[in-house]
Amino acid sequence: xxxxxxxxxxxxxxxxxxxxxxxxxxxxxxxxxxxxxxxxxxxxxxxxxxxxxxxxxxxxxxxxxxxxxxxxxxxxxxxxxxxxxxxxxxxxxxxxxxxxxxxxxxxxxxxxxxxxxxxxxxxxxxxxxxxxxxxxxxxxxxxxxxxxxxxxxxxxxxxxxxxxxxxxxxxxxxxxxxxxxxxxxxxxxxxxxxxxxxxxxxxxxxxxxxxxxxxxxxxxxxxxxxxxxxxxxxxxxxxxxxxxxxxxxxxxxxxxxxxxxxxxxxxxxxxxxxxxxxxxxxxxxxxxxxxxxxxxxxxxxxxxxxxxxxxxxxxxxxxxxxxxxxxxxxxxxxxxxxxxxxxxxxxxxxxxxxxxxxxxxxxxxxxxxxxxxxxxxxxxxxxxxxxxxxxxxxxxxxxxxxxxxxxxxxxxxxxxxxxxxxxxxxxxxxxxxx
Amino acid sequence: xxxxxxxxxxxxxxxxxxxxxxxxxxxxxxxxxxxxxxxxxxxxxxxxxxxxxxxxxxxxxxxxxxxxxxxxxxxxxxxxxxxxxxxxxxxxxxxxxxxxxxxxxxxxxxxxxxxxxxxxxxxxxxxxxxxxxxxxxxxxxxxxxxxxxxxxxxxxxxxxxxxxxxxxxxxxxxxxxxxxxxxxxxxxxxxxxxxxxxxxxxxxxxxxxxxxxxxxxxxxxxxxxxxxxxxxxxxxxxxxxxxxxxxxxxxxxxxxxxxxxxxxxxxxxxxxxxxxxxxxxxxxxxxxxxxxxxxxxxxxxxxxxxxxxxxxxxxxxxxxxxxxxxxxxxxxxxxxxxxxxxxxxxxxxxxxxxxxxxxxxxxxxxxxxxxxxxxxxxxxxxxxxxxxxxxxxxxxxxxxxxxxxxxxxxxxxxxxxxxxxxxxxxxxxxxxxx
Numbered sequence: 054x055x056x057x058x059x060x061x062x063x064x065x066x067x068x069x070x071x072x073x074x075x076x077x078x079x080x081x082x083x084x085x086x087x088x089x090x091x092x093x094x095x096x097x098x099x100x101x102x103x104x105x106x107x108x109x110x111x112x113x114x115x116x117x118x119x120x121x122x123x124x125x126x127x128x129x130x131x132x133x134x135x136x137x138x139x140x141x142x143x144x145x146x147x148x149x150x151x152x153x154x155x156x157x158x159x160x161x162x163x164x165x166x167x168x169x170x171x172x173x174x175x176x177x178x179x180x181x182x183x184x185x186x187x188x189x190x191x192x193x194x195x196x197x198x199x200x201x202x203x204x205x206x207x208x209x210x211x212x213x214x215x216x217x218x219x220x221x222x223x224x225x226x227x228x229x230x231x232x233x234x235x236x237x238x239x240x241x242x243x244x245x246x247x248x249x250x251x252x253x254x255x256x257x258x259x260x261x262x263x264x265x266x267x268x269x270x271x272x273x274x275x276x277x278x279x280x281x282x283x284x285x286x287x288x289x290x291x292x293x294x295x296x297x298x299x300x301x302x303x304x305x306x307x308x309x310x311x312x313x314x315x316x317x318x319x320x321x322x323x324x325x326x327x328x329x330x331x332x333x334x335x336x337x338x339x340x341x342x343x344x345x346x347x348x349x350x351x352x353x354x355x356x357x358x359x360x361x362x363x364x365x366x367x368x369x370x371x372x373x374x375x376x377x378x379x380x381x382x383x384x385x386x387x388x389x390x391x392x393x394x395x396x397x398x399x400x401x402x403x404x405x406x407x408x409x410x411x412x413x414x415x416x417x418x419x420x421x422x423x424x425x426x427x428x429x430x431x432x433x434x435x436x437x438x439x440x441x442x443x444x445x446x447x448x449x450x451x452x453x454x455x456x457x458x459x460x461x462x463x464x465x466x467x468x469x470x471x472x473x474x475x476x477x478x479x480x481x482x483x484x485x486x487x
Numbered sequence: 488x489x490x491x492x493x494x495x496x497x498x499x500x501x502x503x504x505x506x507x508x509x510x511x512x513x514x515x516x517x518x519x520x521x522x523x524x525x526x527x528x529x530x531x532x533x534x535x536x537x538x539x540x541x542x543x544x545x546x547x548x549x550x551x552x553x554x555x556x557x558x559x560x561x562x563x564x565x566x567x568x569x570x571x572x573x574x575x576x577x578x579x580x581x582x583x584x585x586x587x588x589x590x591x592x593x594x595x596x597x598x599x600x601x602x603x604x605x606x607x608x609x610x611x612x613x614x615x616x617x618x619x620x621x622x623x624x625x626x627x628x629x630x631x632x633x634x635x636x637x638x639x640x641x642x643x644x645x646x647x648x649x650x651x652x653x654x655x656x657x658x659x660x661x662x663x664x665x666x667x668x669x670x671x672x673x674x675x676x677x678x679x680x681x682x683x684x685x686x687x688x689x690x691x692x693x694x695x696x697x698x699x700x701x702x703x704x705x706x707x708x709x710x711x712x713x714x715x716x717x718x719x720x721x722x723x724x725x726x727x728x729x730x731x732x733x734x735x736x737x738x739x740x741x742x743x744x745x746x747x748x749x750x751x752x753x754x755x756x757x758x759x760x761x762x763x764x765x766x767x768x769x770x771x772x773x774x775x776x777x778x779x780x781x782x783x784x785x786x787x788x789x790x791x792x793x794x795x796x797x798x799x800x801x802x803x804x805x806x807x808x809x810x811x812x813x814x815x816x817x818x819x820x821x822x823x824x825x826x827x828x829x830x831x832x833x834x835x836x837x838x839x840x841x842x843x844x845x846x847x848x849x850x851x852x853x854x855x856x857x858x859x860x861x862x863x864x865x866x867x868x869x870x871x872x873x874x875x876x877x878x879x880x881x882x883x884x885x886x887x888x889x890x891x892x893x894x895x896x897x898x899x900x901x902x903x904x905x906x907x908x909x910x911x912x913x914x915x916x917x918x919x920x921x
Contacts (some may be wrong), residue, residue, distance in 0.1 A: 058736070058737035058761065058762065058763050059710070059736055059737035059738055059762045059763070060762070060763045060764075060765055061617075061762055061763070061764045061765070061774060062764075062765055063764050063765060063766045063767065063777075064619075064767065065619050065620075066616055066617065066619045066764065066777060067615055067616055067617070067618060067619045067781075068619065069615070069781065069784070070616065070777050070780060070781070098571060098572055099571075101567055101570075101571070109543060109544055109547060109792065110543055110544040113543060133535055135752050136535075136750045136751070136752040137532060137533075137535070137750075137751055137752055138532055138746070138751040138752070139752070170604055170786040170787075170790075171786060171787055173783075173784065173785065173786055173787045174785065174786050177784070177785055181501055181503070181641055182500055182501055182504065183495075183500065183501070184501060185498075185499050185500045185501045185502065186499075200784065200787075203783070203784035204784050204785075206784070207615055207781065207784050207785070208642075209643075276493070302492070302493055303492035303493035304493055312572070316570045316571075317570070317571055317572040318569050318570040318571055318572070318573070318790060318791040318792050319790060319792060320604075320786065320787070320788065320789070320790040320793075327492065328492065328493045328494070328495055329492050329493070329494045329495070330494075330495045330496075330497050330500065331494055331495070331496055331497060332497045333497065333498065340495065343497075343500060343504050346504060347501075347503065347504070347641065349607075349637070350503070350607065350611070350634065350637035350638050350640070350641050351607065351608065351611055351638075351641070351785065352604040352605060352607055352608050352754065352786060353604075353605055353607045353634075353754070354754070355754070356604075356752060356753060356754040356790050356792075356793045357752040358543065358752050358753060358790075358792065358793060358796065359754075359790045359792060359793060362792065
């Protein structure tokens with residue numbers, strides 16, 4: 054019907070759209086759609102068994118009752134709150150602040166909390182707010198979640214990768230990057246870490262490393278962006294304190310999400326930012342206030358409806374994030390144990406030169422192959438062997454990950470994991486020779 | 488408890504946070520909270536009578552039935568869709584595309600639609616995607632909605648204002664800006680307009696002006712960003728075609744929202760972007776595909792729950808945006824007539840040098856005072872006269888609006904409008920002298 058359609062040259066679009074990081078996610082989705090029968094170790098999505106089955110209205114009603122009974126609103130006002138626009142900073146900030154204080158010893162208070170459209174928006178807001186100069190650098194653990202490097206790319210923020218050791222990021226490497234930046238007239242403004250079972254690394258930062266990172270942040274004057282999406286999967290009794298709870302000087306901006314402990318479809322996350330911002334006339338606000346202003350220009354506010362559903366689920370668990378996440382934590386640990394046991398059983402000896410890590414929590418295991426992990430290899434594995442995974446290269450800030458792939462076990466059943474690993478073993482035996 | 492808290496200098500934060508546009512919204516909210524008894528003509532928020540009262544579950548169920556009955560999904564799969572992450576581009580794209588085609592003759596198809604967290608996110612995505620060079624300029628009608636200028640500020644995109652006439656933006660002024668940009672080695676990449684009853688201008692672009700804008704876009708090679716938040720308030724029979732429906736060459740990116748015709752708490756909007764993007768190897772995608780990639784780094788996806796509720800409401804109205812908006816359109820027109828009639832009754836003669844416009848639709852009337860509209864004047868009006876409004880200055884790209892204020896009638900009852908205008912008349916008679 055249309056005579057012509059305007060053509061745009063991709064080269065004229067923003068640079069982030071030429072970035073392989075942003076492209077890689079689309080590619081994976083596309084491969085999955087082309088091969089619907091495969092077992093996919095690719096998506097880091099929550100397990101469908103754990104999604105709330107019915108009763109959205111019940112959760113909403115639970116939150117409305119809470120507003121009436123505990124916060125003194127009239128029922129009419131409480132119901133109306135869910136349907137109107139609302140404050141950019143959110144409606145459920147008190148509940149989140151109380152849970153973080155009770156569960157994790159994070160005593161920042163509701164004024165320091167901003168409710169976001171998932172952790173992703175929180176990352177974007179924090180980066181946009183903090184990075185005021187093109188000379189500001191973002192340091193990230195290498196490998197690193199593509200959500201943060203992608204958000205940095207959207208905002209034209211330069212990223213530097215920090216080497217990881219078995220204990221977490223290498224503080225000497227980070228100190229060296231700070232010195233090098235200074236020498237070049239730049240500075241490391243913030244360092245992003247996921248201290249517990251990071252996506253995709255799977256590693257965990259030791260207590261000593263956490264403390265050293267905070268000391269370094271103080272000495273080198275940068276902020277730490279802590280992303281805690283997977284901390285809830287720690288084996289009971291083996292939890293390590295969150296960076297924010299160790300943060301006596303206010304160096305840490307803490308990012309959390311309900312996607313994994315409630316359900317992803319709500320799209321609710323949060324950020325805790327209790328740093329003081331001093332204005333030109335000496336007035337002070339919290340960093341959270343600045344984040345809320347920026348949020349006004351990104352999404353205005355997080356859906357009050359979604360906030361209500363998540364709050365209702367939290368209230369159903371006594372207002373505790375830990376209680377809300379308990380069943381999920383158990384299931385994910387079971388899946389992870391199944392995956393590691395299956396790898397041990399089927400891959401040991403069968404595929405020379407193939408190695409894997411053994412994280413204590415999280416959704417992910419890393420596999421190192423003796424050959425480069427190409428998209429061609431991924432295609433062949435999906436088509437001929439019926440199993441999918443994620444190449445690790447896009448997670449790296451350099452080329453060091455091109456022999457690695459990531460396996461996610463969050464979305465599968467133990468049977469699927471067993472079958473998938475068997476297929477993977479056949480693929481490796483047949484196609485991968487050192 | 489905390490020994491020290493990290494202090495950040497606001498000057499070190501991103502430049503958008505020093506911008507009066509972003510600050511002005513916070514200031515207004517603050518004044519409103521300090522004076523809860525006032526009648527406020529400030530918020531452009533939907534009328535509370537029109538918000539759905541109960542039955543969130545019913546709307547969700549309606550959408551699930553639709554997925555099962557009309558799209559062939561199993562009930563289990565349909566329910567699961569609402570709780571999982573989903574595609575960045577959205578879940579209800581077909582319904583939106585069908586409605587736009589049927590209601591407004593916009594024949595772009597579902598592949599060109601991306602569902603967003605309100606129109607605000609749509610603006611951010613479009614700007615981030617299209618603006619690839621610091622030499623790209625965004626032209627906006629002057630005065631202009633702060634959501635678009637704020638989003639541009641977040642992304643460090645330079646904005647130029649286009650003069651408005653009674654018929655809409657002045658094409659000669661825009662052509663001049665294009666030529667001046669070219670002369671300076673830059674270019675106007677896109678022009679943002681709200682052709683129907685814009686916020687805050689209230690004006691409406693004539694059919695001839697719409698056609699001229701499209702010709703100019705073709706000649707000068709820019710895109711038109713059409714924001715259609717208020718078109719539904721046009722008197723029946725007086726609708727003008729949307730720019731996108733006149734767009735034979737694909738120059739228009741169309742942005743819409745459910746905030747005003749369904750309810751704001753859902754936070755659901757959409758963007759139609761059917762432009763072809765050609766890659767370096769000659770492959771083509773739609774601009775919507777690129778927007779979806781960028782969305783993955785902003786909010787990942789729009790809450791499927793919110794999408795389901797909005798879709799259920801749309802299905803309840805035969806899948807028609809016009810049918811969904813009919814009651815709202817009627818109520819807003821009644822309010823606008825009340826406001827203009829009250830201004831005519833109480834202000835004519837009473838306040839020399841005060842003038843106002845008489846839009847045929849939308850939420851807003853502009854008032855021009857013979858004195859500068861300062862925040863001091865706003866404070867006095869709120870404190871002493873019990874009535875609030877919005878200064879127009881932040882909506883302007885230059886200083887030309889400093890004698891203007893905006894009155895919004897969307898949120899009030901006819902009685903409140905009458906009382907509010909009486910108070911305003913007393914304020915103007917007493918405090919404002921030319």
